[in-house]
Amino acid sequence: MYTGKSNGFPFSQLLPLRLFGPVLRKSALVLASVLCFAAPSYGDCDITLRWDDDPPYFMLKEDEVVGIDADLAREAMERLGCSLSLQKLPWARALRELRDGRVDMLSGAYRTPEREQYAHYSEVVGLVSPNILFVRRSDKARFDFSGLRVLLESDFRLGAQINVSYSDEYSALVQNPDYEKNIQYLSRRESLWRMLARNRIDGVVASRLTGLYEIKELGLSGAIVPSSLVVSNKPAFFVFSKASVGSEFVADFDLALRAMLDDGTFAAIVNRYVCVHGDFGLAEAQTDTGACPLAIR
Numbered sequence: 001m002y003t004g005k006s007n008g009f010p011f012s013q014l015l016p017l018r019l020f021g022p023v024l025r026k027s028a029l030v031l032a033s034v035l036c037f038a039a040p041s042y043g044d045c046d047i048t049l050r051w052d053d054d055p056p057y058f059m060l061k062e063d064e065v066v067g068i069d070a071d072l073a074r075e076a077m078e079r080l081g082c083s084l085s086l087q088k089l090p091w092a093r094a095l096r097e098l099r100d101g102r103v104d105m106l107s108g109a110y111r112t113p114e115r116e117q118y119a120h121y122s123e124v125v126g127l128v129s130p131n132i133l134f135v136r137r138s139d140k141a142r143f144d145f146s147g148l149r150v151l152l153e154s155d156f157r158l159g160a161q162i163n164v165s166y167s168d169e170y171s172a173l174v175q176n177p178d179y180e181k182n183i184q185y186l187s188r189r190e191s192l193w194r195m196l197a198r199n200r201i202d203g204v205v206a207s208r209l210t211g212l213y214e215i216k217e218l219g220l221s222g223a224i225v226p227s228s229l230v231v232s233n234k235p236a237f238f239v240f241s242k243a244s245v246g247s248e249f250v251a252d253f254d255l256a257l258r259a260m261l262d263d264g265t266f267a268a269i270v271n272r273y274v275c276v277h278g279d280f281g282l283a284e285a286q287t288d289t290g291a292c293p294l295a296i297r
Helices: 022-034 068-079 091-100 148-152 168-173 189-197 208-217 247-263 265-274
Strands: 002-006 042-051 059-061 064-066 083-088 105-109 119-121 131-136 158-161 183-186 203-207 224-232 237-241
Touching: 042 068, 042 091, 064 068, 068 083, 068 105, 068 247, 068 265, 091 105, 091 237, 105 119, 131 189, 131 208, 148 158, 148 168, 148 224, 158 189, 168 224, 183 189, 189 203, 189 208, 189 224, 203 208, 203 224, 208 224, 208 265, 237 247, 247 265
Parallel strands: 042 083, 042 105, 158 183, 158 203
Antiparallel strands: 002 042, 059 064, 105 237, 119 237, 131 203, 131 224
């Protein structure tokens, strides 16, 4: 749990950006990143981060929780002089624990008015992985992928996870019994991938990075591929409990993340999990220039 206090001048106040004009603001951010050695040390600081099995963001390897979000959080906390504890929780319970201050930090959170009441949002979006529809390679030309509604009005059989909202459109469509009858619900995404490969359903919605990683791990990269249908492209954020973490700490966390983007650490961490040279499953998603299947910005 976070109990620390800054032992130095807040990193977020080293260069107060409100004093800069628009032209100089970006240069000021770069300079602040270079000055990362001046970030304060937060004494007795231990941040509790929620995790659950969700590769490539979180996964258990040799008794250690690793993954993109786990590694990014560890690196940022190390730069801030904080330790990081991880607590495994399902998503719905994690939101309650964050609200009450028993968990300090979540990753992968969409911005909603309700959550803004009890959570500070990080303002740095370094990784964008949209929710997309995955289909069998043999069916890429079979269906009209112009939208979810069009698919569900056909004989398309969609596989979805229980109590997961992939987009505002999806949440509205599943309230209609005419559409819901074409949806197969399961709790585990692994089972949905296997059903798709066996022609028991026609498509699965998942985060692009999660889907690419999981079908590779299951040995299904040759059979299942991303379609052109983007279900949602909303960014997801790191969030912090207002009950346990101050806005000043969040601002310093953002500057640490920005420094990681500028010095290449952010991309290097992502590439540990989704940009393996010569990997067939991920190479299918790369552009002609060899870029990774994600957006770094």
